[in-house]
Amino acid sequence: MSVNYALSNNRKVQHNNVKLKTEGVNLFYGTFQALRNITLGIPQRAITAVIGPSGCGKSSFLRLFNRMNDLIAGARVEGHVTIDGVSICEKDIDVVELRKRVGMVFQKPNPFPMSVFENVAFGPRRHGRNNHRELEGIAERSLRHAALWDEVKDKLEQSALALSGGQQQRLCIARVLAVEPEVILMDEPCSALDPVATLKIEDLMRSLAEDYTIVIVTHNMQQAARVSDMAAFLMMEEDRAGVLVEYGPTSQLFTNPRDKRTEDYITGRFG
């Protein structure tokens, strides 16, 4: 049985422009090893998808790049994680500055219980922008960039919780854009959304990839095939540690996988 994936007309990825890189990364939660020996380079201004079965460490991998694993007690990273060639694993790195450069969108839309405007202004305010006119400009620019402006421009002062799920997720993207990041990490951003809202987010991702480096974790292989330029396939070994099985241009990984396990997974034989 073979599955046909609708592949996007992926642009040629400039492999020499590596934005994010992991080298021999091992991630531990206490004594449990979540990732083993992961080495890969993520190209600039492109979409890289991370796929694999549940529990293979996709989210943990994503959270390496904004040090979100720090929030979990007992988390420990070995190896190198770099952004623009600069290591971000050191203890004394400014994680606040890092997270400003590397934004994140979560699985469940998590708008704050405030107005639409305050949601977008939240990040800039925390970074010391308090001029209301300036914040308005940032909010409009970010909301336009997130393809949400036309839908919310008349209800900026209303609660963000009143928006639909898809709008909430685009608001969360706008909230990230407002702090002018370089990288956007997306952790299954569409898993709580209906197909129409999902397509809107995917369109948005394609347009954002012009300016930003995007890494997306997804359960949905059609989605990975549709939006991504590069794809990484992660899998668990017997001790449940995630390993990188295959990494390459999306078109190649989905039509001509080199590894038998990748082929089995994308043709639906397991997972």
Next chain:
Amino acid sequence: MATQTMLSRQFSQRTAFGLLILATAIVVVPVLFIIFYIIANGAGAISWEFLTQPPSQAGKAGGIFPAIVGTFYLILGALLFSLPIGVLAGIYLTEYARDNWLTRLINMAILNLAGVPSIVYGLFGLGVFVLALHFGMSLLAASLTLACQALAMTITTSREAILAVPREYREGSLAVGATKWQTIRHLVLPQAMPGIITGAVLAMSRAAGETAPILVVGAAFLVPGLPQSPFDQFMALPYHLYTAAAHVPGMPRTTIWGVALVLLVVVLSFNFLATIIRLRVRQRSFSS
């Protein structure tokens, strides 16, 4: 056979409902009865003079104005000390303290603190505030004593309110580069505020009714005039009620019930206030 099972199921369902309603009635009826009894017996004592005049003839005549004011001062003082410390400690314990044996010990100690008999707090206040710190028998010493007692509840409710703020909010805030303190200050605390304030006000309503702790640190049955400074002795409703009922021969029964009624209204109005604040803050945070 099938019908029989149906019948017995119906029967056990009715029995269960009956028991649940009975249990509820056992709880509610005495409360209503007590309230009704106090109103019926005490309403006759309530007058403008009773609420606004100082007592005369050893409390047998006149009013209880100084006791009402004293109770409010006491609560205000206790709130002033217990709310900031309680909230800050709650933040530290939930957000910053590492989860180790020491933290767990502290949390357990705080929970147990709520169960310490109130007279023990009174003796603690006597030893520390009245004697060691030389505050004397005073409003200040009594406020601090009640604050200590209220702390257990304020910290516990603050912790619960802070923990109830979803992790998604914190992650969303940290992910745009907010610091941990900014996340707490601008996202977690505003969300937790209704819960924190409710807890603090309820703790105050309990403190308003306490007799034992203030008995030994500065409450007096009769004080000429209102307290002029935090170092003055003071009158308070629960202590006034206790003395009037137990130690003044020939005290008119209506007056005793009248004091009880006023105390009840003060305490219940705190609970009512807590509900109002919670509703208003919740509305604001959702509509803003």
